[in-house]
Amino acid sequence: MNRPLAAVAGGLSGTAALTVLLLLFEVETRSQIGMFDVVARFVGVPGSTTVGFVLFVAAGTLAWPLLFVAVEDSVPGSDPAIKGMGVGVLLWIPFLLLGRAELSGAIVFAFAGLTLVAHLAYGYITGAVYARLTGRTPSSGTLGDGSELQG
Amino acid sequence: MSLPLVPLLAVVSVLLGGLACWRRRESTDPTATESPRHPASLRTDGGEERPDGGRRTDEDRRVSEERRTDGGERRADSGSESQMPVIGTLYGREHKTSKPYGLMRWLTSVDHKDIGILYLIFGLAAGMWGATDAMMIRTELFTPGTDVWNAETYNGLFTTHGLTMLFFFVTPVFTGLANYFLPLLIDAEDMAFPRINAIAFWLLPPSFVLVRAGLLTEVLAKVIDAVGPRVEFLYALEPPTMGWTLYTPLTTQLANPQVDLLLLGLHLSGLATIMGGVNIIVTIFTERGEGVSWSTLDILTWSLLTTSGLILFAFPVLGSAVLMLLFDRNFGTTFFAVEAGGPILWQHLFWFFGHPEVYILVLPAFGLTSQILPKFSGRKLFGFKFIVYSTLAIGVLSFGVWAHHMFATGMDPRLRASFMVVTLAIAVPSAVKTFNWMATIWNGNVKLEAPMQFLVGGIGLFVVGGVTGIFLASVPVDLVVHGTYYVVAHFHFIVVGIIAFSMFAASYYWYPLLTGRMYNKRLGTIHAVLSIVGVNVTFMPLFLVGLMGLPRRSAQYPVEFTLLQQVATVGAFILAASVGIWLFNMVNSFRTGPVVRTPDPWDLKESNQFSREWQWFERRMTEGLSNPQALADGGRVADGESDASNDAGSDAGAGDEDSDADADAEN
Numbered sequence: 001m002n003r004p005l006a007a008v009a010g011g012l013s014g015t016a017a018l019t020v021l022l023l024l025f026e027v028e029t030r031s032q033i034g035m036f037d038v039v040a041r042f043v044g045v046p047g048s049t050t051v052g053f054v055l056f057v058a059a060g061t062l063a064w065p066l067l068f069v070a071v072e073d074s075v076p077g078s079d080p081a082i083k084g085m086g087v088g089v090l091l092w093i094p095f096l097l098l099g100r101a102e103l104s105g106a107i108v109f110a111f112a113g114l115t116l117v118a119h120l121a122y123g124y125i126t127g128a129v130y131a132r133l134t135g136r137t138p139s140s141g142t143l144g145d146g147s148e149l150q151g
Numbered sequence: 152m153s154l155p156l157v158p159l160l161a162v163v164s165v166l167l168g169g170l171a172c173w174r175r176r177e178s179t180d181p182t183a184t185e186s187p188r189h190p191a192s193l194r195t196d197g198g199e200e201r202p203d204g205g206r207r208t209d210e211d212r213r214v215s216e217e218r219r220t221d222g223g224e225r226r227a228d229s230g231s232e233s234q235m236p237v238i239g240t241l242y243g244r245e246h247k248t249s250k251p252y253g254l255m256r257w258l259t260s261v262d263h264k265d266i267g268i269l270y271l272i273f274g275l276a277a278g279m280w281g282a283t284d285a286m287m288i289r290t291e292l293f294t295p296g297t298d299v300w301n302a303e304t305y306n307g308l309f310t311t312h313g314l315t316m317l318f319f320f321v322t323p324v325f326t327g328l329a330n331y332f333l334p335l336l337i338d339a340e341d342m343a344f345p346r347i348n349a350i351a352f353w354l355l356p357p358s359f360v361l362v363r364a365g366l367l368t369e370v371l372a373k374v375i376d377a378v379g380p381r382v383e384f385l386y387a388l389e390p391p392t393m394g395w396t397l398y399t400p401l402t403t404q405l406a407n408p409q410v411d412l413l414l415l416g417l418h419l420s421g422l423a424t425i426m427g428g429v430n431i432i433v434t435i436f437t438e439r440g441e442g443v444s445w446s447t448l449d450i451l452t453w454s455l456l457t458t459s460g461l462i463l464f465a466f467p468v469l470g471s472a473v474l475m476l477l478f479d480r481n482f483g484t485t486f487f488a489v490e491a492g493g494p495i496l497w498q499h500l501f502w503f504f505g506h507p508e509v510y511i512l513v514l515p516a517f518g519l520t521s522q523i524l525p526k527f528s529g530r531k532l533f534g535f536k537f538i539v540y541s542t543l544a545i546g547v548l549s550f551g552v553w554a555h556h557m558f559a560t561g562m563d564p565r566l567r568a569s570f571m572v573v574t575l576a577i578a579v580p581s582a583v584k585t586f587n588w589m590a591t592i593w594n595g596n597v598k599l600e601a602p603m604q605f606l607v608g609g610i611g612l613f614v615v616g617g618v619t620g621i622f623l624a625s626v627p628v629d630l631v632v633h634g635t636y637y638v639v640a641h642f643h644f645i646v647v648g649i650i651a652f653s654m655f656a657a658s659y660y661w662y663p664l665l666t667g668r669m670y671n672k673r674l675g676t677i678h679a680v681l682s683i684v685g686v687n688v689t690f691m692p693l694f695l696v697g698l699m700g701l702p703r704r705s706a707q708y709p710v711e712f713t714l715l716q717q718v719a720t721v722g723a724f725i726l727a728a729s730v731g732i733w734l735f736n737m738v739n740s741f742r743t744g745p746v747v748r749t750p751d752p753w754d755l756k757e758s759n760q761f762s763r764e765w766q767w768f769e770r771r772m773t774e775g776l777s778n779p780q781a782l783a784d785g786g787r788v789a790d791g792e793s794d795a796s797n798d799a800g801s802d803a804g805a806g807d808e809d810s811d812a813d814a815d816a817e818n
């Protein structure tokens with residue numbers, strides 16, 4: 001599969017996972033975080049959660065994965081999934097800073113931790129699907145001399 | 152068309168895309184569509200006639216395996232190792248078997264290994280959820296006031312945390328390991344009742360949904376909210392708030408309808424657990440292979456047998472008691488009304504189940520420890536017989552100690568004293584095990600691989616948890632620290648310290664066998680160190696907090712406890728990070744870890760401990776490599792498979808009947 005298409009497929013899976021995780025965390029924390037508002041603030045349309053969500057999905061599926069393809073080769077490392085986690089962290093920082101808004105106190109830890117997990121999952125899944133579709137999954141050799149087993 | 156429809160479309164397209172992807176992968180699965188015997192004949196790159204008449208050569212294997220590992224395209228940067236076939240259950244789909252492929256395999260399987268893996272994945276997911284609850288508890292406790300979540304939510308959190316961890320994390324994970332490894336260890340074809348096995352597993356997801364329905368209906372409500380009207384009744388279920396012990400009168404009086412669902416869910420999960428237990432018992436009695444007699448049974452099997460016996464006697468009590476509670480709540484019965492049996496009746500019924508339950512949780516962990524420890528000590532398990540006897544002794548005694556959970560209820564002091572004595576007596580077999588473990592390591596040739604790190608760490612933490620348990624067993628001490636954080640610290644040293652640790656040890660020890668790959672050893676060690684540090688940092692301070700008298704199950708506390716509570720919270724975050732590392736290691740090594748080409752990755756032959764599950768792995772590996780279309784999943788070759796392989800393409804459709812026939816044959 002060609003690389004941009006593979007990246008978009010990856011982005012789609014990653015965004016699906018990210019969305020589900022954020023939704024679960026939102027409910028698990030009894031809506032104290034206000035994840036939809038956070039997302040809206042993050043994409044720059046504070047107040048309109050629906051538009052915010054659509055932009056968020058669009059960015060997660062198209063924008064970031066394509067950007068990722070563009071820079072992937074110049075980033076050191078051989079596993080796109082790991083590089084994807086890097087992207088996830090890079091995205092998480094503004095998400096944390098812009099999204100946090102009026103949250104304060106210990107809940108910030110929970111907010112930071114949970115959203116970091118979600119973003120790492122996004123990056124990893126995007127990268128892993130992309131790697132699988134383009135045949136870029138690296139290998140780290142074998143363990144044990146199996147020569148006597150070769151049939 | 153209004154905007155809110157867009158997210159809906161996005162969700163639908165995600166589903167469609169996923170489906171398309173899945174279908175595509177299924178139909179292009181090379182081993183399903185081409186003859187494994189003549190891979191060259193189906194080469195897509197021109198397919199010229201071969202001089203050697205289509206016999207398999209190394210080049211063929213390279214080509215076919217290359218297709219297999221990366222979805223069928225040639226790799227630009229292929230390193231030669233990447234084409235190694237991987238021999239692991241989870242790769243079963245890449246080989247032609249009589250089972251259906253893909254999703255259907257997992258939904259319909261009655262193979263004990265598949266069901267074992269389903270159990271493991273379910274337990275893992277539940278454990279993650281329960282751990283999230285724990286992190287939220289610790290977040291709330293970071294500050295003295297009730298300022299992160301309100302008190303109701305806090306109560307909901309420790310309730311769901313406890314229930315999730317005990318019933319949906321530990322039990323399923325151990326049942327999963329039992330399912331996978333018990334038949335291999337006793338050389339059985341499968342579990343005695345494969346279909347009941349599948350039913351027992353498939354009852355768990357619905358019961359989990361019932362127990363945690365409040366949050367799940369709320370997710371649904373939120374999703375509907377985002378695209379349409381607000382559905383009020385979906386918001387009606389609130390997280391239950393009475394603690395995992397379900398004490399009356401609180402539980403009979405809570406108005407929240409979620410409590411009823413929870414009781415039904417617990418009842419259902421109890422049924423599932425009993426079915427699993429019966430299956431294990433019958434399997435051990437009737438399905439042992441030739442050459443496996445009672446005297447050559449391994450220690451894990453003994454533990455699972457005892458555990459299942461406990462399940463058989465304890466869970467029906469829970470099931471009945473929970474129904475009585477349900478009737479009290481809904482049908483006006485008065486079992487636990489003050490004028491009738493009263494709250495004490497509930498406590499007796501609950502703990503008659505509850506104490507054996509803690510041994511149901513811990514005995515498999517002891518079994519895993521006893522099983523794996525010798526492999527990394529280079530010595531046989533010290534005092535094998537005494538470990539078996541102590542396991543059986545614990546099994547029997549555990550039904551005679553329940554009232555030590557009720558010392559503070561004002562029961563007759565003579566009864567109290569007798570329960571204290573029996574409780575102290577049960578510490579003896581546990582100590583026997585601990586000393587035997589230490590003697591096993593003593594003078595051994597210790598290999599500090601990740602499993603061993605977790606076992607040694609686990610034994611150390613278990614000593615702390617066990618010794619503090621002896622204090623709790625003595626009436627005068629218990630009257631002082633009862634209901635404080637001391638208790639929380641005590642049992643977490645056990646539930647995290649040895650139960651979760653033994654699972655981690657098992658996950659590393661059997662990782663090569665399960666996945667055909669090796670995990671990342673450095674990450675494993677980091678995980679072990681962080682976990683051991685994390686448990687101590689999290690739960691040590693709670694001993695002090697408890698000794699200073701702070702009651703548990705409260706969202707707020709006086710300011711003088713702040714420092715200790717904050718240390719505990721930091722420890723909990725360390726634990727969370729370590730679990731994250733573990734998860735990453737498991738997932739990433741499954742993708743890219745070194746392919747295991749030896750059936751003996753732990754050098755067990757050297758110390759003469761190459762046990763049956765690894766022998767099975769060896770058989771599978773030899774067959775798998777010399778004959779790649781043979782089964783990677785350990786199932787049997789369907790009759791005439793090698794001839795039929797030419798029309799393997801049509802097999803996907805016929806697969807369902809095939810597997811049915813096969814399953815019948817096996818039953």
Ligand code: HEM
Nearest residue numbers: 282285288309313316317394395639646647703704705723
């Ligand atoms: C991941 C690390 C864990 C942390 C940080 C943690 C933390 C806590 C805390 C702070 C409480 C006390 C809440 C209170 O009394 O106010 C608690 C309760 C409890 N935990 Fe954990 N826990 C962890 C893992 C586990 C595991 C693995 C299990 C079981 C296998 C478990 C079982 C329980 C039970 C049964 C309770 C009592 C619930 C109740 O009071 O109804 N925990 N946990």
Ligand SMILES: [Cu+2]
Nearest residue numbers: 506553555556
């Ligand atoms: Cu007990």
